[in-house]
Amino acid sequence: DAKTTQPPSMDCAEGRAANLPCNHSTISGNEYVYWYRQIHSQGPQYIIHGLKNNETNEMASLIITEDRKSSTLILPHATLRDTAVYYCIVVGSWGKFQFGAGTQVVVTP
Amino acid sequence: GAVVSQHPSWVICKSGTSVKIECRSLDFQATTMFWYRQFPKQSLMLMATSNEGSKATYEQGVEKDKFLINHASLTLSTLTVTSAHPEDSSFYICSARFLRTSRGGETQYFGPGTRLLVL
Numbered sequence: 001d002a003k004t005t006q007p008p009s010m011d012c013a014e015g016r017a018a019n020l021p022c023n024h025s026t027i028s029g030n031e032y033v034y035w036y037r038q039i040h041s042q043g044p045q046y047i048i049h050g051l052k053n054n055e056t057n058e059m060a061s062l063i064i065t066e067d068r069k070s071s072t073l074i075l076p077h078a079t080l081r082d083t084a085v086y087y088c089i090v091v092g093s094w095g096k097f098q099f100g101a102g103t104q105v106v107v108t109p
Numbered sequence: 110g111a112v113v114s115q116h117p118s119w120v121i122c123k124s125g126t127s128v129k130i131e132c133r134s135l136d137f138q139a140t141t142m143f144w145y146r147q148f149p150k151q152s153l154m155l156m157a158t159s160n161e162g163s164k165a166t167y168e169q170g171v172e173k174d175k176f177l178i179n180h181a182s183l184t185l186s187t188l189t190v191t192s193a194h195p196e197d198s199s200f201y202i203c204s205a206r207f208l209r210t211s212r213g214g215e216t217q218y219f220g221p222g223t224r225l226l227v228l
Contacts, residue, residue, distance in 0.1 A: 036219075043113075043202045043219035044153070087152075097143070097204075097217060099153040 004088045009104045012082075018075040020103055022088030025069045031092045033064060035073045037084040038102070044087065047073065078107045111137045113205050115220035122193055123228055130188045130223045132203030138183035139205035143217065144176070147200040159186040193227045200224050 005023040012018040024033065032051050036044040048055055048062045050071075055062045061074040075082055087102040112135040122128050132142055140161045145153040157167045157178055165178035175197075177189040186205075190197055201224075204217040 034216075038153075041200075041222070041224075043115075043204075043222045046216055046218060049216065093215060096155055096158065098155070099145075101152055 003098075004090055004100055006086075006088050006100065006103045008101060009106070012075075012078045012105060012107050014080060014107055014109050015077055018078045018082065018105060018107070020073040020075075020086050020088075020105065021070065022073070023070045024088070024090045027068050027090050028092070031090050031095075033062065033068075033071050034089040034091065034097070035060070035062065036087045036089065037082075037105075038087065039081075039084045044099075045084075047086075078105075080107050080109065083107045111135075111205070111207050111216075111218045113203065113218045113220040115201075115203055115223050117223060118221060119224040119226075121226045121228065124194050125192055128190045128193055128225060130190075130201055130203075130225075132186045132188070132205070132220050134184045134205040134207075134218070137205070137207055139186075139207065140183060141206040142180060142186040143204045143206070144178060144186075144188050145202045145204070147202060147222075153202060156188075190225065193225070195227045198225055198227045 032049050034049040035047040038044045048060050050062045063072045085102040085104050089097050114133045116131045142159040144156045147153045155168050156171045157165045159165045159178045159180040161180045167173045180186040200222050202222040204219040207216045
């Protein structure tokens with residue numbers, strides 16, 4: 001499964017959009033991009049996933065570049081409750097999730 | 110989204126005892142569940158893959174005789190930490206694989222985790 005690179009930390013102002021980047025330059029054609037987040041002392045929470053096309057749901061938007069070597073998770077209006085570690089995972093069907101260090105996002109008032 | 114529960118949410122035990130952790134998918138059936146471990150300030154580490162009706166497969170370095178996994182039904186997997194020692198103290202998290210037919214791919218839904226403290 002492809003490895004991912006994420007910045008270790010990001011700060012975001014409450015009410016503003018948070019754009020979380022992820023590099024996955026070795027992604028292969030059948031691998032999906034997943035985003036999860038983990039609020040302190042809880043299990044990871046599914047946010048969104050995609051293969052090639054951009055995706056949007058009630059939580060976030062996922063923008064995948066045309067060459068699929070990077071992606072951006074967008075939280076449109078960050079709230080204090082969005083403070084968490086965000087994980088970008090690239091994996092094929094039936095593959096195993098490998099969690100990296102993720103990005104610690106701190107939303108400030 | 111789909112819901113996965115874990116029980117207990119936290120447990121304190123004496124060294125040498127065994128501890129069983131349950132993982133349940135509440136509103137979907139899961140032929141495959143996963144067990145992870147997370148030490149403080151570290152990321153999740155996959156321990157094993159639990160398949161309903163068959164033996165679990167363990168990641169390299171994980172002792173299968175120490176971490177017994179049973180996946181007897183499509184909604185329940187259990188992890189038993191046998192003869193627990195203080196170094197087994199950790200946050201144990203399970204997940205259940207949910208197959209998406211509409212958009213492709215699959216999703217893992219995670220339980221809330223079980224914090225184990227071995228004295």
